[in-house]
Amino acid sequence: MRGKLIIIEAGDGSGKATQTSELYNRLQKEYGNVYKVEYPDYDSESSALIKMYLRGDFGNSADSVNAYAASTFFAVDRFASYQKKWKQPYEDGAIILADRYTTSNMVHQAGKIDIEEKRNEFLDWLWDLEFVKMGLPKPDLVVFLDMPVQISDKLLEKRGSSSGNRDIHEEDSGYLHHCHDVYKQMADKYGWKTVQCARAGKIRSISDIHNDIYALVNDLLK
Numbered sequence: 001m002r003g004k005l006i007i008i009e010a011g012d013g014s015g016k017a018t019q020t021s022e023l024y025n026r027l028q029k030e031y032g033n034v035y036k037v038e039y040p041d042y043d044s045e046s047s048a049l050i051k052m053y054l055r056g057d058f059g060n061s062a063d064s065v066n067a068y069a070a071s072t073f074f075a076v077d078r079f080a081s082y083q084k085k086w087k088q089p090y091e092d093g094a095i096i097l098a099d100r101y102t103t104s105n106m107v108h109q110a111g112k113i114d115i116e117e118k119r120n121e122f123l124d125w126l127w128d129l130e131f132v133k134m135g136l137p138k139p140d141l142v143v144f145l146d147m148p149v150q151i152s153d154k155l156l157e158k159r160g161s162s163s164g165n166r167d168i169h170e171e172d173s174g175y176l177h178h179c180h181d182v183y184k185q186m187a188d189k190y191g192w193k194t195v196q197c198a199r200a201g202k203i204r205s206i207s208d209i210h211n212d213i214y215a216l217v218n219d220l221l222k
Contacts (some may be wrong), residue, residue: 010145013152046080
């Protein structure tokens with residue numbers, strides 16, 4: 001029996017990595033047989049073109065590479081990760097917890113296409129490429145962490161100043177704000193579950209956000 005594939009999605013500066021780790025630790029204690037994966041898989045050779053794209057080798061803005069070309073970079077990375085790291089555990093019934101997935105391309109790349117008909121054509125193409133042609137598993141649950149852009153901007157600024165290393169997406173606040181709008185559209189289109197990360201303009205605590213995420217996941221698993 002195949003396992004469950006759970007995706008945590010969010011824009012940059014939303015605490016996604018923290019919440020993915022919190023959820024992984026809890027699921028490991030309560031269910032066991034949990035695997036955590038992260039995309040892009042920067043430790044793998046399969047991420048080479050992604051690294052080139054994000055550091056600006058093909059142009060210094062996200063629009064320098066069209067949605068179809070950029071999507072293939074990320075799709076190949078996911079295919080390699082699935083084949084080499086988590087296909088067997090998934091097919092044996094494990095819980096797979098992913099920090100981003102195909103769902104990120106549905107946002108970051110579809111957002112480059114303004115005309116709705118053309119955007120839907122792209123989304124259909126992407127779905128067919130990854131879930132049909134490449135045979136990647138479809139998610140059982142996608143949780144979108146909705147962090148207001150005014151807050152994520154500040155968190156990214158703080159993160160950038162400490163690491164000194166931001167990619168072409170993170171350098172363009174207008175692009176990230178647009179992606180936040182597209183995230184909400186995709187959540188509605190595909191039935192993703194949304195967890196609000198702030199109330200009255202203030203970030204909720206890590207534990208409060210985690211508890212909301214866990215409730216959604218627990219409903220799926222039980």
